[in-house]
Each structure stands twice: as C-alpha cells, then as structure tokens.
Amino acid sequence: MKKTIVTKTHADFLKNIKKEKRHVLLIQLFIFFAFFVCWELFSRQKWIDPLLFSSPGKIWGLFVTKISDGSLFVHIGMTLSETIIGFLLGTLFGTMLATLLWWIPFLSKVLEPYLVILNAMPKVALGPILIVVLGPNFSSILAMGILISVIITTIVIFTAFNNVDPNYIKVVRSFGGSKFQCFKEVVLPACFPTIISTLKVNVGLSWVGVIVGEYLVSKQGLGYMIIYGFQVFNFTLVLLSLLIIAVLATIMYQLVDFLEKKLIKNR
Amino acid sequence: MAFLQLKSIGQTYFSKRTATTALENVTLSVHEGEFVSFLGPSGCGKSTLLSIIAGLLAPTEGEIFLEEQPINGPHPKIGYMLQQDYLFPWKTIKENVLLGLKLRGQLNEEQVSNALSLLDEIGLSHVLDQYPMQLSGGMRQRVALVRTLATNPKILLLDEPFSALDYQTKLKLEDLVSFLLSEYDKTAILVTHDIGEAIAMSDRVILFSKNPGYIYQTFNMPETLKKLTPFETRQHPDYSVMFQQIWKELKNIEENNSD
Known part of the structure; x- marks a missing residue:
C-alpha cells in the first residue's frame, strides 16, 4: 500500500522535472524565434535603420551567396584554424611554462612580478609590435591568439600545481620516486581537470585574440569580413560574420565541455 | 646486532624569527621482527622522526643505520x-597497488602476482578495476597497506594509519596489520597518540616528551600480551595495568610542559 504511494509520488516528481524542462526549452525557442522575427519585421517597417542593422532575410541571402561561391569556407577555415591552433598552443605553452616554474622554484620567485605585469597588460595592445616583428600574416594573428591565453594559463596551472596535496608527493618519494616521477605520477594527473578547464576559458580568449589580429592585418577570415564590411559600410556582412562566430564559438566550447566530461569522469 | 639504529638524532626547524628544536638526542635500536610504537602528545616530533x-x-x-x-x-x-x-583517485585499485613497484622499476610478473595475491589475501581482489572513491575508508586503508607491502619492505613505518577510521574498522584493521606483519616477518614502527592502540599492537612502546621531543620512557610489553592479537590484548587484565602506567607518565609529561 505504502509502496504504491511512494511510487506514485516519485512518478509525479519525475513528471514535474520533465514538465519544467519542457517549459524552459519552449521559452528559449520562443525568445530565439521572436528575436529574429522582430528583427526582420522592424527592419522592413524601417523602425530600425536597415542599413545599420540589416535583416535576417538579407543576412541569409548573403550567407547563401557566399556559400555557393565558396568564399565563406575560406574565411571560416582561416579563422577556425587560427583559433584552434591558437588555443591549443596557448594551453600547451602555458602548461609547459607552469611546469618550468614548478620545477625551478627560484625561477618562479624571480618571474612572479613579471607574470603579474604581463597578465594585467591587455595583450591586444601588443598587436602592432607583433605585426612589425612577425609580418602582417598568419603567424602574427596566431601569435595574438596564443599570447592572449598563455599568461593566464600559466598562472592558473602553476597555482594548481602548487596546491596539489603534498602527501601524494610524499607517497611517491617514499617509494624512491624522482622529481620527474612526482610530476608525472602526481602533479600532472592531479591538475588534469584544471588544465581541461583552462582549455574552456582559452577557447573564448583565443577567439578574441584571433578576431582582433584579423582586424589589424588580415586579408582573410571572419575578423577581416567584419572590418571590411565596416569599411565599405556593408553591415549585412558584419552581422553575418558575427552570427557565424557566435555559432562556431559555441560549438567549440561545447566540444571542450564534452571532452572534459569524458576525461574526468572518475573524480 | 641491531637491525635499525638511530644515533643521537636531532631535528631543528628554522623560520625567519625562530629556530625550533623538534627532536633532541634520540638514540634507539629496533630488532628485526619487532613492533615498536612511538607514543606521545601532539608536537612531540614522533611523526618527524618517522x-x-x-x-x-x-x-x-x-645518523640512521x-x-x-x-x-x-x-x-x-x-x-x-x-x-x-x-x-x-585517478588510478584504479590495481594501478594504485602497483605504484611502488612501478616507481622502483620492479614491475615484473613475479612481483605483480605477489602484490595481487596479497590483495586477494585481504579480500579485495574483486575491486581491482574500481577507483578509490568507490571504496569505503577501511577498504581504502587496506589497499594502501597492500601498496606499501607490495615492494616487499623489511620495515614498515606507520604514521597513525588508523586514526581516520571509525572505531570498529580500526579494531579489525589492527588485527589484520598485526597478522600480516607477523606472517611476513616484518619489523614495524607505529606512530600513534592512542595509548590503547600502542599497547595492543606493539612489543615495545616508546613514550616521547615534547618541546623538544626526546625519549621520555620505554615500556616493554609483558610476554602475556605480545602473543595475543591486538583485539585479544585489549581484553586481557595486563592491558589495563599497562594502560594505567602509560597514562600516568603521559599526564606527567603534560604537567611538566605546562609549568
């Protein structure tokens, strides 16, 4: 008797969760479509300046044209590869730098104030110098993508390295483990979740670095499309690039998020 | 011939303002197969000595020999x-148990099968592929024991290994450790602040005083207690006698220190 009541209440509970989930999704979809419908409508009625704000219809038209002539793929491919390489290298270099600092505590003491300064400095301000040094090409954009994430990655991962419970290191040392073994068996695996989560932050940062880099120098890419659209006053082009960036950045973030869940399920 | 010898060990910690002497002139011999406990108030340097x-x-x-x-x-x-x-936490139980062998470069078939049969002996062979967080506190400490024994050491140093466990688990584990150590003929040094545990497990209890830590007194356990398992020892009349003696001395130490 009692059991059937419990079963029923539980079923109700599950039903409620499902119901709420459905409502949230419904309202999310509503906002999404309402936004685009209003945009289109306001633009056609000239309530907003169609020259500045364009309209979803025009953007879609441009999208189709650019896909059929293939030029969009070139731009997307360019920016995407810069961003992916940028954030992977940014995370890799940051981890390597953090390892070096962990390995040589003296070095970390010496470099501490410089890291603070470099971290506080807006990295995009280095743009002109990068262009002069590396030339107005792929490499200076990539450098921007890396530079913007590498310092904060170093600081976050180095802090994580130092916060590893020293007793785990004690275990390894009591078995006669070397410093390298302490690093490989304890410090690195213990900080793996931190490294993955910096990957998540760096996805966003690298997009900033790469787009700004493209503003400054490039002849291709989504950042170039934005700046070109701005110069010839083609805001349909600008908005198209923005939408594509939003979609790609979200997909990349979700992929890293998925990777994180796969890799650290045992903790 | 003493198996393990400590010759006038001293340890001083330095900070910017102070130099703290944690241990002073500790001289001690431990025989092969003996079970010795270091007992004392917290801050007496017993863990440092370990x-x-x-x-x-x-x-x-x-120096130590x-x-x-x-x-x-x-x-x-x-x-x-x-x-x-x-x-x-990121290694399976099997990987955890074999860690010592891996670090020492002794990961050969014979050693591995020894380690795994030890795990089997304490009844944990079914959790080989599980992760530590899936195990209870007592099981985890048993796995840690196997990890330590896997490299086949002659002396085991136990730094309050039972203090994080509940009372029942602790009693069971005391018996298990005591059994395994005598079965494989190991020497052991246990650090503890628990008088009962020290008496139940050891052949000899060494009482430390603090500020700085030095050997205050040594108690040899009576033969009647040595033969018994830790659990049986706790039931024996001599156990209470021993307990009272050590209790009195521990109180003396604390009173001396508060002056």
Missing part, C-alpha cells in the same frame, strides 16, 4: 604508510 627514518627528511644531527648501512634518502627496504590512505 619521516627521518623514511629518508624523506634529513636530520640536522645524528639499517643493517649497519647508513640511510640517506628513501630506502627500498623501508615502507611508509600515511595517516590517510592517499590512494591516487
């Missing part, structure tokens, strides 16, 4: 077990 014997910490004074050979650094014949299990 770290020194483990070779994790170089003493500021004195194992079978007449000086120890400078972690020694393959010395196993060390911490207060908590410190199993690596």
Whole structure:
C-alpha cells in the first residue's frame, strides 16, 4: 500500500522535472524565434535603420551567396584554424611554462612580478609590435591568439600545481620516486581537470585574440569580413560574420565541455 | 646486532624569527621482527622522526643505520604508510597497488602476482578495476597497506594509519596489520597518540616528551600480551595495568610542559 504511494509520488516528481524542462526549452525557442522575427519585421517597417542593422532575410541571402561561391569556407577555415591552433598552443605553452616554474622554484620567485605585469597588460595592445616583428600574416594573428591565453594559463596551472596535496608527493618519494616521477605520477594527473578547464576559458580568449589580429592585418577570415564590411559600410556582412562566430564559438566550447566530461569522469 | 639504529638524532626547524628544536638526542635500536610504537602528545616530533627514518627528511644531527648501512634518502627496504590512505583517485585499485613497484622499476610478473595475491589475501581482489572513491575508508586503508607491502619492505613505518577510521574498522584493521606483519616477518614502527592502540599492537612502546621531543620512557610489553592479537590484548587484565602506567607518565609529561 505504502509502496504504491511512494511510487506514485516519485512518478509525479519525475513528471514535474520533465514538465519544467519542457517549459524552459519552449521559452528559449520562443525568445530565439521572436528575436529574429522582430528583427526582420522592424527592419522592413524601417523602425530600425536597415542599413545599420540589416535583416535576417538579407543576412541569409548573403550567407547563401557566399556559400555557393565558396568564399565563406575560406574565411571560416582561416579563422577556425587560427583559433584552434591558437588555443591549443596557448594551453600547451602555458602548461609547459607552469611546469618550468614548478620545477625551478627560484625561477618562479624571480618571474612572479613579471607574470603579474604581463597578465594585467591587455595583450591586444601588443598587436602592432607583433605585426612589425612577425609580418602582417598568419603567424602574427596566431601569435595574438596564443599570447592572449598563455599568461593566464600559466598562472592558473602553476597555482594548481602548487596546491596539489603534498602527501601524494610524499607517497611517491617514499617509494624512491624522482622529481620527474612526482610530476608525472602526481602533479600532472592531479591538475588534469584544471588544465581541461583552462582549455574552456582559452577557447573564448583565443577567439578574441584571433578576431582582433584579423582586424589589424588580415586579408582573410571572419575578423577581416567584419572590418571590411565596416569599411565599405556593408553591415549585412558584419552581422553575418558575427552570427557565424557566435555559432562556431559555441560549438567549440561545447566540444571542450564534452571532452572534459569524458576525461574526468572518475573524480 | 641491531637491525635499525638511530644515533643521537636531532631535528631543528628554522623560520625567519625562530629556530625550533623538534627532536633532541634520540638514540634507539629496533630488532628485526619487532613492533615498536612511538607514543606521545601532539608536537612531540614522533611523526618527524618517522619521516627521518623514511629518508624523506634529513636530520640536522645524528645518523640512521639499517643493517649497519647508513640511510640517506628513501630506502627500498623501508615502507611508509600515511595517516590517510592517499590512494591516487585517478588510478584504479590495481594501478594504485602497483605504484611502488612501478616507481622502483620492479614491475615484473613475479612481483605483480605477489602484490595481487596479497590483495586477494585481504579480500579485495574483486575491486581491482574500481577507483578509490568507490571504496569505503577501511577498504581504502587496506589497499594502501597492500601498496606499501607490495615492494616487499623489511620495515614498515606507520604514521597513525588508523586514526581516520571509525572505531570498529580500526579494531579489525589492527588485527589484520598485526597478522600480516607477523606472517611476513616484518619489523614495524607505529606512530600513534592512542595509548590503547600502542599497547595492543606493539612489543615495545616508546613514550616521547615534547618541546623538544626526546625519549621520555620505554615500556616493554609483558610476554602475556605480545602473543595475543591486538583485539585479544585489549581484553586481557595486563592491558589495563599497562594502560594505567602509560597514562600516568603521559599526564606527567603534560604537567611538566605546562609549568
């Protein structure tokens, strides 16, 4: 008797969760479509300046044209590869730098104030110098993508390295483990979740670095499309690039998020 | 011939303003197969002394000899077990148990099968592929014990290994450790602040005073208690006698220190 009541209440509970989930999704979809419908409508009625704000219809038209002539793929491919390489290298270099600092505590003491300064400095301000040094090409954009994430990655991962419970290191040392073994068996695996989560932050940062880099120098890419659209006053082009960036950045973030869940399920 | 010898060990910690002497003139011999406990109030340097014997910490004074050979650094014949299990959460139980062998470069078939049969002996072979977080506290500490024993050390250093466990688990584990150590003929040093545990497990209890830590008194357990398992010892009339004696001395230490 009692059991059937419990079963029923539980079923109700599950039903409620499902119901709420459905409502949230419904309202999310509503906002999404309402936004685009209003945009289109306001633009056609000239309530907003169609020259500045364009309209979803025009953007879609441009999208189709650019896909059929293939030029969009070139731009997307360019920016995407810069961003992916940028954030992977940014995370890799940051981890390597953090390892070096962990390995040589003296070095970390010496470099501490410089890291603070470099971290506080807006990295995009280095743009002109990068262009002069590396030339107005792929490499200076990539450098921007890396530079913007590498310092904060170093600081976050180095802090994580130092916060590893020293007793785990004690275990390894009591078995006669070397410093390298302490690093490989304890410090690195213990900080793996931190490294993955910096990957998540760096996805966003690298997009900033790469787009700004493209503003400054490039002849291709989504950042170039934005700046070109701005110069010839083609805001349909600008908005198209923005939408594509939003979609790609979200997909990349979700992929890293998925990777994180796969890799650290045992903790 | 003493198996393990400590010769006038002293340890001083330095900070910017102070120099703190944690241990002073500790001289001690341990025989092969003996079970010795270090007992004392917190801050008496007993854990520091264990770290020194483990070779994790170089003493500021004195020397340690194992079978007449000086120890400078972690020694393959010395196993060390911490207060908590410190199993690596990202490794399976099997990988955790084999960690010591891997670090020492002894990961051969014979050693591995020895380690795994030890795990089987304590009844945990079914959790080989599980992760530490899936196990209870008592099981985890048993795995940690196997991890320490897997490299086949001659001396086991136990730094309050039961203090994080509930009372019942602790009693069971005391019996298990005591059984395994005598079965494989190991020497052991246990650090504890629990008088009962020290009496139940050891052949000899060494009482430390604090500020600085030195050997205050040594109690040899009566033969009647040595033969018994830790659990049986706790039931024996001599146990209470011993307990009262040590209790009195511990109180003396505390009173001396508060003056």
